[in-house]
Every structure is written in C-alpha cells, then in structure tokens.
Amino acid sequence: MEDDAVGIGLPEMMPTASARWLVETATLCWRLQYGVSVGALPHDLEVMKQLYDPIAQGRRLRQALEVKETPVPEPALPAAWWLTTREGSGLLTPEGRAGLAVVTATLSGAEGDEVRFLPEEIAVTERCLLAVYRSWTRQRLGRVIELRNKEGGQLHIAGVAVVLLLLLNRSTSSDRAMEQPVDPTKRAKVDAAVIAPLRAFIERLDPTAKVSDDSLSLYRGWAATEARRRLTRELILNAGRIWIGEDDRDEVIEFLGSQLGGRVDLTPESTAAAFDAMVDSYRMHRGALDMSRLAHERPSDTDRLRQNILAAMDASRRR
Numbered sequence: 001m002e003d004d005a006v007g008i009g010l011p012e013m014m015p016t017a018s019a020r021w022l023v024e025t026a027t028l029c030w031r032l033q034y035g036v037s038v039g040a041l042p043h044d045l046e047v048m049k050q051l052y053d054p055i056a057q058g059r060r061l062r063q064a065l066e067v068k069e070t071p072v073p074e075p076a077l078p079a080a081w082w083l084t085t086r087e088g089s090g091l092l093t094p095e096g097r098a099g100l101a102v103v104t105a106t107l108s109g110a111e112g113d114e115v116r117f118l119p120e121e122i123a124v125t126e127r128c129l130l131a132v133y134r135s136w137t138r139q140r141l142g143r144v145i146e147l148r149n150k151e152g153g154q155l156h157i158a159g160v161a162v163v164l165l166l167l168l169n170r171s172t173s174s175d176r177a178m179e180q181p182v183d184p185t186k187r188a189k190v191d192a193a194v195i196a197p198l199r200a201f202i203e204r205l206d207p208t209a210k211v212s213d214d215s216l217s218l219y220r221g222w223a224a225t226e227a228r229r230r231l232t233r234e235l236i237l238n239a240g241r242i243w244i245g246e247d248d249r250d251e252v253i254e255f256l257g258s259q260l261g262g263r264v265d266l267t268p269e270s271t272a273a274a275f276d277a278m279v280d281s282y283r284m285h286r287g288a289l290d291m292s293r294l295a296h297e298r299p300s301d302t303d304r305l306r307q308n309i310l311a312a313m314d315a316s317r318r319r
Helices: 016-034 041-052 058-068 094-107 119-148 157-168 184-205 222-230 246-261 268-284 286-291 299-318
Strands: 013-015 082-086 089-092 114-116 235-238 241-244
Touching: 013 016, 016 041, 016 089, 016 094, 016 114, 041 058, 041 094, 041 119, 094 114, 094 119, 157 184, 157 222, 157 241, 157 246, 157 268, 157 299, 184 268, 184 286, 222 235, 241 246, 246 299, 268 286, 268 299
Parallel strands: none
Antiparallel strands: 013 114, 082 089, 235 241
16 A cells, blocks of 8 residues: 555545455454454444553553454555554554544445545544544543542542541641651551551451552552542652641541442441441550551540541532
C-alpha cells in the first residue's frame, strides 16, 4: 500500500479490489486479535483499550501481547493501521479499525474499478477516534481529580480502617503522628501493634477480605496509599510519619461516614461492633506504641469518635 496517505492512512483514491482486500485483511486481523466479529466503531475502540490503555501495567500488556499478536499481513496494511511488535508479528491499531470503518462504508456504495474516500467521511471517523484518544490520555488525570474530590467509588475497607485508626490514636497533628521507628526490632513491634487493630476492624466487617500484613503497614502498605489518594490534602505522609491535618478531623469523619454509609451490607450495629473490636485490639497492643511514644488515645475522645462516625454514617444514608 502507498504511504502518501491522507486522513487515517488512506489515499484519496484506491482500486476497488485493493479496498476489498483491505477490508478482508483488517477484519481477519481483528478477529484473530479479539476473537469477536467487527462491531460498531465506538464499541470496538473501547475493546482495543485493553491493548492501547496508556496507564495499563507493563505486566498486563506483556500477557495481552502474547495472546493478541497476529502475523504481519502480506502485502502490508497502511502504516497507520499496523503496529509491529516483533519480527513477523504485530497489532491492528485504532487507526486501522477506524480506517476499516471508512473503507467498509465507502465500498457499500462503490461502482467501478476505483473508490474515492470522501473527506467528510474521514473527518467524522477521525473525530470519533480523537474523542477516544482524548478520553484515554486524560483518564489518569481524571481519576486523580475524582479521588482528590472524594469521588470515584468506594475506598477499600482496609483504607477506611487505616484512617479510622489514625483518628483513634489522635494522630491529628504532626506532634502526634504515627512514626516509623528506625530500629528494625521496634519497627516490627509497631507494625504488629498497628496491623492487629486494623485486621480486627476489617475482619469484623468483611470476614472474606484477603489483606496481607504488608498491605496494612502504615508506612509501606497499599491501604494507606489508597487512603491518601482519596484524602490528598487531609492525610499527610512525610518522612516515615503519617497523620491527619489538625483542621481536617471533622471533614475526614464525614468522609468515613460516607464510605461506610455507602455500603449496603453494613449496619450501624455491625459498624459499631467493628469499631469496638478495633479499640479492644488497639488497647491490647498499645504497649508497643507506648514504648515508641506513639500512643495518644484517650477514652473520652474515643467515645466521641465512635458517636461521630456512626452519626456521619447515618447522615450519609439520609442524603
């Protein structure tokens, strides 16, 4: 195929036989890659996201490539339609799928030995492709904005537990931050003292949850990381120290109430029981935190926190 193409890899004119070959070959590549028939263009472009997702993890893409790669067609498809992945193999591109739509539509009314691709047909298809690419390239930023604004779905119950534990410990100022000890022995004891109440809360609310101890570490676990993505301003992590901003306690409690209240399987009674289980476990393991001067809980504040969390949960359900 000639590469002096306009639009999405198509020349202005093309022999009808070549256009039919393009449709047959691109359709075959599509079926080999995705195992389904060609559908509507917007739908098929979303299907292709599994390979062209700009924020997909490398490991997942490597696995997908092993399944999706197809042999290079002969003769070659237009350059914009094909991405070579290794010698002899490659992938149909979103431009290829969009180009396939244009060629198929043009052939449906074609007569004679040549077909002409109308600029307006190409423009409509390019706009569809541009809209998809725009959504793909903005998705990470959009996700960050959603999380910063406390939107975008529920926080995992382990993340809820991390934030609640910080409130329980009164780690609501830099002076009362939970701090990772430098000494490995002390660090292991502090981790154990933190993980136990977190697990007590999680298992009471969701006995089927599979969360490793490493995941629950305040300093290296994904639970704290996920919580911070939702509370980017309120939850502060700095130099091995983690705490909630001094002026943000009420807002964080409201956020936790919305997270708990949004779970239809939770009741005020089950949430209160889980909170009590966390408190009991915290106090049982408090000695390790005391040794590192990290324990700051006060029973009167804990009672008030319990009331506030349940009230915030109830308020979220009334909205």
